[in-house]
Amino acid sequence: MRARLHLQSRKKVLWRRRFMKRSFAFLVSPGKQFFFETMMKRMVLIWTMNLIHLN
Numbered sequence: 001m002r003a004r005l006h007l008q009s010r011k012k013v014l015w016r017r018r019f020m021k022r023s024f025a026f027l028v029s030p031g032k033q034f035f036f037e038t039m040m041k042r043m044v045l046i047w048t049m050n051l052i053h054l055n
Contacts, residue, residue: 026032
């Protein structure tokens with residue numbers, strides 16, 4: 001019983017690692033990186049505008 005549980009948790013960890021690697025590759029790929037950067041810039045712009053409006 002204990003061995004089976006251990007195997008399951010190990011599988012979960014491996015799956016999670018694989019998922020992290022995949023998502024990281026997804027973020028690093030050039031098109032996605034450009035998209036991510038533009039999103040960040042837009043968020044920062046909106047945030048600064050909100051701060052200016054608050055002041």
